[in-house]
Amino acid sequence: MATRGCRISLADGRELIDGIASWWTACHGYNHPHIAEAVAAQLARMPHIMFGGLAHEGAYRLATRLAARVPSLPHVFFSDSGSVGVEVAMKMALQYWLNQGDTRRHHFLAFLGGYHGDTLAAMSVCDPEEGMHSLFGPALRRQHILPLPRDAATEAALHTLLEREHTSIAGILVEPLVQGAGGMLFHDAATLRRIRAAADAFHLPLIFDEVFTGFGRTGHFFAGPGVGVLPDIMVLSKALTGGTMGLAATLATPAIFESCLSARPEAALMHGPTFMANPLACAAANASLDIFEATDWRGNVARIESGLRSGLAPARTLPGVVDVRVMGAIGVVELATPPDLAALKRAFLARNVWVRPFRSIIYLTPAFTIGAADLACLTDAVLQVLADRK
Numbered sequence: 001m002a003t004r005g006c007r008i009s010l011a012d013g014r015e016l017i018d019g020i021a022s023w024w025t026a027c028h029g030y031n032h033p034h035i036a037e038a039v040a041a042q043l044a045r046m047p048h049i050m051f052g053g054l055a056h057e058g059a060y061r062l063a064t065r066l067a068a069r070v071p072s073l074p075h076v077f078f079s080d081s082g083s084v085g086v087e088v089a090m091k092m093a094l095q096y097w098l099n100q101g102d103t104r105r106h107h108f109l110a111f112l113g114g115y116h117g118d119t120l121a122a123m124s125v126c127d128p129e130e131g132m133h134s135l136f137g138p139a140l141r142r143q144h145i146l147p148l149p150r151d152a153a154t155e156a157a158l159h160t161l162l163e164r165e166h167t168s169i170a171g172i173l174v175e176p177l178v179q180g181a182g183g184m185l186f187h188d189a190a191t192l193r194r195i196r197a198a199a200d201a202f203h204l205p206l207i208f209d210e211v212f213t214g215f216g217r218t219g220h221f222f223a224g225p226g227v228g229v230l231p232d233i234m235v236l237s238k239a240l241t242g243g244t245m246g247l248a249a250t251l252a253t254p255a256i257f258e259s260c261l262s263a264r265p266e267a268a269l270m271h272g273p274t275f276m277a278n279p280l281a282c283a284a285a286n287a288s289l290d291i292f293e294a295t296d297w298r299g300n301v302a303r304i305e306s307g308l309r310s311g312l313a314p315a316r317t318l319p320g321v322v323d324v325r326v327m328g329a330i331g332v333v334e335l336a337t338p339p340d341l342a343a344l345k346r347a348f349l350a351r352n353v354w355v356r357p358f359r360s361i362i363y364l365t366p367a368f369t370i371g372a373a374d375l376a377c378l379t380d381a382v383l384q385v386l387a388d389r390k
């Protein structure tokens with residue numbers, strides 16, 4: 001098996017056009033030479049070094065560059081995956097309170113439709129109906145999971161809950177603008193502003209999980225900051241390394257950072273994954289940022305957005321389709337009921353495209369470098385496979 005650009009070559013010789021970019025990570029396409037060269041050079045120089053007592057240039061440079069993109073979040077903590085980055089964010093919020101002597105804050109508030117990862121605390125803040133997690137419900141910490149405040153009624157419900165429970169809540173988590181793995185559900189900037197206002201009203205740290213939305217996917221470099229809404233803590237992963245290897249960054253405000261700054265070791269954020277700030281991953285991430293700086297990624301995402309809009313629009317008239325929606329380089333066709341997923345996946349493979357529907361969602365999240373012809377093949381395949389459905 002091999003990858004190149006927007007193509008996946010299978011062992012049997014077939015070549016697939018990739019509609020998923022490996023769960024949205026390979027934003028510049030696979031095997032980008034600039035990332036490959038940077039990783040190879042780092043491999044020769046120093047593949048790994050412990051990040052306790054020692055630090056390295058690649059991590060400093062990456063932290064500085066990430067923070068420069070969101071100046072209100074100048075402090076950066078590296079870990080290894082999106083789920084762990086979310087755990088770190090939750091731990092930061094918990095410790096923010098503990099270090100102030102407030103020992104009542106054991107819970108979080110998150111939203112229906114949300115997905116934040118597969119580790120235990122991350123699972124506890126996902127939508128409780130999340131297919132992969134529902135089995136574990138009784139074993140997870142109980143959190144407050146509310147509908148997103150899309151209107152006055154849901155905003156009032158949010159405030160009512162916070163009024164009652166805020167002294168036991170450590171923070172609020174949300175995926176800004178798009179709830180990805182929970183169903184590719186979109187919301188607007190006004191919804192996000194309502195969440196920010198509620199967090200402010202009750203002095204709660206607001207965590208943006210930008211693991212899916214970060215790095216241009218929605219058309220903004222980061223979704224929340226892109227629409228003028230800033231969090232107190234922000235989690236990045238997935239496209240951070242341009243799809244080459246695992247790395248996460250949890251960014252925080254000075255107030256969150258300073259709450260863990262103390263001569264007492266027990267007040268520090270005691271989280272030290274063995275491979276934190278892995279130099280290879282940092283080299284890949286720095287190279288990926290170089291590519292963002294050197295290319296017209298906004299133009300590419302806008303071009304993909306318009307290709308997805310026109311290419312998927314005819315799906316609206318197909319039987320069983322209840323919605324077609326597009327934001328940035330995310331195109332979604334939603335069905336009324338879950339289809340025969342195995343049959344759909346086989347049908348996509350037969351058309352030499354790599355598309356992975358889940359539940360009742362068929363979605364495309366291609367690399368930003370995909371050409372017009374390949375994008376049209378993907379949208380045509382979605383239309384054809386849905387039209388041929390029995």
Ligand SMILES: Cc1ncc(COP(=O)(O)O)c(C=O)c1O
Pocket residue numbers: 081082083084086115116117118175180181209210211212213237238
């Ligand atoms: C919004 C969001 N948060 C967290 C995660 C978990 O990331 P990882 O799979 O790297 O642990 C994901 C993964 O899909 C995600 O989409």
